Amino acid sequence: MEVTPAAKQALMCFLISNLTFIVCFLTGVLGSSSELWALKYWGPALYFCLINFVLKYCYKGFIYEVSIRASGLGAAMAVGMYLVSFNNGWKVFGLYAVALTFFHFSEFVAVALSNPKTVTIDSFILNHSVQYTAAAVASWVEWAVEYYFFPDLKTHFWLSSLGVVMCIGGELLRKTAMFTAKHNFTHTVQFVKRPEHQLVTHGVYSLCRHPSYVGWFYWSIGTQIILLNPICVFVYALASWMFFRERVYAEEMTLLAFFGIQYDEYQKKVGTGLPFILGYVPENRRQNLKEDHWSY
Numbered sequence: 036m037e038v039t040p041a042a043k044q045a046l047m048c049f050l051i052s053n054l055t056f057i058v059c060f061l062t063g064v065l066g067s068s069s070e071l072w073a074l075k076y077w078g079p080a081l082y083f084c085l086i087n088f089v090l091k092y093c094y095k096g097f098i099y100e101v102s103i104r105a106s107g108l109g110a111a112m113a114v115g116m117y118l119v120s121f122n123n124g125w126k127v128f129g130l131y132a133v134a135l136t137f138f139h140f141s142e143f144v145a146v147a148l149s150n151p152k153t154v155t156i157d158s159f160i161l162n163h164s165v166q167y168t169a170a171a172v173a174s175w176v177e178w179a180v181e182y183y184f185f186p187d188l189k190t191h192f193w194l195s196s197l198g199v200v201m202c203i204g205g206e207l208l209r210k211t212a213m214f215t216a217k218h219n220f221t222h223t224v225q226f227v228k229r230p231e232h233q234l235v236t237h238g239v240y241s242l243c244r245h246p247s248y249v250g251w252f253y254w255s256i257g258t259q260i261i262l263l264n265p266i267c268v269f270v271y272a273l274a275s276w277m278f279f280r281e282r283v284y285a286e287e288m289t290l291l292a293f294f295g296i297q298y299d300e301y302q303k304k305v306g307t308g309l310p311f312i313l314g315y316v317p318e319n320r321r322q323n324l325k326e327d328h329w330s331y
C-alpha cells in the first residue's frame with residue numbers, strides 16, 4: 036500500500052492540531068479554567084485564524100486545502116475530547132464530535148491509501164449533500180433544545196456508549212470494505228465501466244453486498260444514540276434507509292450491466308446486508324423470489 040503525500044499531509048496536520056489542543060486543554064491555556072479571557076472564549080477561533088495564516092504561507096492548492104480541513108478536524112476532535120471530561124449533557128456532545136470528526140478525517144485517509152488515483156478534496160465528504168448538512172444541524176438543534184429543557188435526558192451515559200459501539204462497528208465495517216474493494220471503490224456511483232473495474236466478492240463482500248453502506252447506516256444511527264436524541268434516532272434511521280434503498284437500487288442496475296451473470300450469481304448467494312432492502316432484482320428473477328424466499 037502506497038502512503039501518498041496527501042495521506043501523509045492530512046495525518047500530520049490532523050495530529051499536530053489535535054495534540055496542540057489537547058496540550059492546551061491539559062495545561063489550562065484553553066478551556067473553562069483558562070485565566071486568559073480571550074483564549075477561554077475565543078481560543079479555537081484564534082487558533083484557526085493562526086493556523087490558516089501559517090498553512091496559506093507554506094502550502095498552495097490541493098495540499099493547502101487538505102491541510103486546512105485536516106487541521107480543523109483535528110482541532111474539533113480535541114474540543115470533543117475535552118467535552119467528554121464533563122459530567123453533564125456536554126459529555127455526549129463531545130463523544131458525538133469525536134465520532135463525527137474522526138469519520139470525515141478517516142474517509143479522506145482511507146481513499147488516499149486504498150484508491151489514491153480518485154482522491155480529491157471531496158473525499159472528506161464534508162459537503163456530501165444539502166440533506167446531509169441539514170440532518171447534522173437538526174441533530175445539534177435537538178440536542179440543544181433537549182439539553183436546555185430536560186438536562187437529565189442527556190445523562191444516560193450507558194445508552195450513549197451503545198451509540199459509541201455502533202459507530203466503532205460501523206466505521207470498522209466501512210473502512211474494511213474500502214480497503215477490500217481498493218480501486219473498485221469510489222465515493223460516487225460509476226455509470227460507465229472502467230477497464231480495471233473488477234467485481235469484488237471476497238472478504239466482507241462475501242458477508243453482504245454493500246458492507247460500506249451497512250457500516251455507514253449503523254454509524255449514522257449510532258451518532259444519534261450517542262447524542263441521546265430520541266427524535267433524530269428515528270428520523271436518521273428512516274432517512275438513511277430510504278437513501279440507501281435508492282442508492283443500492285441504482286448501483287446494482289449498473290453492476291448488473293457491468294458484470295452480467297457474474298453479479299447475478301453473486302446476488303443469489305449474498306444479501307445486501309441492509310434490513311428489508313433487496314436491491315435491484317431483474318424481472319426474470321422477481322417471480323422466483325416471490326415463490327422462494329426474500330434474502331436481504
Ligand SMILES: C[S@@+](CC[C@H](N)C(=O)[O-])C[C@H]1O[C@@H](n2cnc3c(N)ncnc32)[C@H](O)[C@@H]1O
Pocket residue numbers: 212216219220221222223224225233234235236240244245246247248249286289290
Ligand atoms: C461507494 S462505493 C459502495 C460499494 C458497495 N456498495 C459497498 O457498500 O461496499 C460505490 C462504487 O462501488 C462499486 N461497487 C459496488 N459493489 C461492488 C462490488 N461488489 N465489486 C466491485 N465494485 C463494486 C460500484 O460500481 C460503485 O461505483
